[in-house]
Amino acid sequence: MLSVTPIPVLKDNYAYFLEDQATGETAVVDPSRALEVEAFLERQEKGLTYILNTHHHWDHVGGNEDLAKGHGARVVGFKGDRGRLPGQSVFLEDNEIFALGASRARVLHIPGHTLGHVAYYFEEDACVFTGDTLFHLGCGRLFEGTPDQMWTSLLRLAALPQDTRVFCGHEYMLLNLAFARYIAPQDKELEDLVLDFERARAKGEALVGFPLSFEMRFNPFLRCLLDAPGEALALFTRRRLEKDAF
Numbered sequence: 022m023l024s025v026t027p028i029p030v031l032k033d034n035y036a037y038f039l040e041d042q043a044t045g046e047t048a049v050v051d052p053s054r055a056l057e058v059e060a061f062l063e064r065q066e067k068g069l070t071y072i073l074n075t076h077h078h079w080d081h082v083g084g085n086e087d088l089a090k091g092h093g094a095r096v097v098g099f100k101g102d103r104g105r106l107p108g109q110s111v112f113l114e115d116n117e118i119f120a121l122g123a124s125r126a127r128v129l130h131i132p133g134h135t136l137g138h139v140a141y142y143f144e145e146d147a148c149v150f151t152g153d154t155l156f157h158l159g160c161g162r163l164f165e166g167t168p169d170q171m172w173t174s175l176l177r178l179a180a181l182p183q184d185t186r187v188f189c190g191h192e193y194m195l196l197n198l199a200f201a202r203y204i205a206p207q208d209k210e211l212e213d214l215v216l217d218f219e220r221a222r223a224k225g226e227a228l229v230g231f232p233l234s235f236e237m238r239f240n241p242f243l244r245c246l247l248d249a250p251g252e253a254l255a256l257f258t259r260r261r262l263e264k265d266a267f
């Protein structure tokens with residue numbers, strides 16, 4: 022069993038603290054910087070075995086070196102990101118299984134936001150860490166990849182079991198909800214989410230860990246599958262551009 026705790030970092034990033042209950046091995050996913058993660062570890066009296074990176078952007082790897090040094094943690098990432106992840110010493114391939122104690126994550130290479138982007142999929146624990154590729158109600162910008170690559174990556178995530186909980190790299194729920202409502206103004210269920218989510222955010226709740234089924238229903242990018250069967254990639258490409266200017 023794996024326990025997952027979001028740690029809010031910087032303005033709207035989430036790092037995640039993972040603990041394998043069987044062995045006590047721990048990891049942090051995408052530490053933007055060490056400060057908030059160190060405070061969390063100190064409060065919880067925990068150490069750190071691994072640092073898992075989804076991609077090389079500074080707001081996902083900024084805490085790598087300090088945390089690695091302070092705790093003797095090993096930095097884990099995609100082999101294609103060699104040279105871009107500070108302190109990296111574990112180089113994973115697509116589909117490789119990474120063991121955090123008795124918890125096992127499959128590495129999914131999902132290029133688009135960056136070319137070396139990966140997700141960590143813990144099948145038995147039904148959760149996936151999607152970095153800046155799939156957000157709740159959104160997806161990452163195309164900094165390095167093509168729309169085709171990003172769409173293929175999103176489809177790969179969409180094919181996971183629908184009860185898989187999604188842990189993404191940023192708190193963008195309310196921002197993305199505004200765009201989703203712009204795309205589907207007639208969707209009453211989407212409108213009904215607004216008040217609940219605004220209240221939750223006002224209380225400081227992290228709006229992450231919703232299941233993939235929620236994304237399939239409401240995410241305007243994954244919705245391209247249903248909204249334009251047969252030409253989903255073309256619609257995805259248009260919507261991504263529209264979102265960039267939204």
Ligand SMILES: [Zn+2]
Pocket residue numbers: 076078134153
């Ligand atoms: Zn990024």
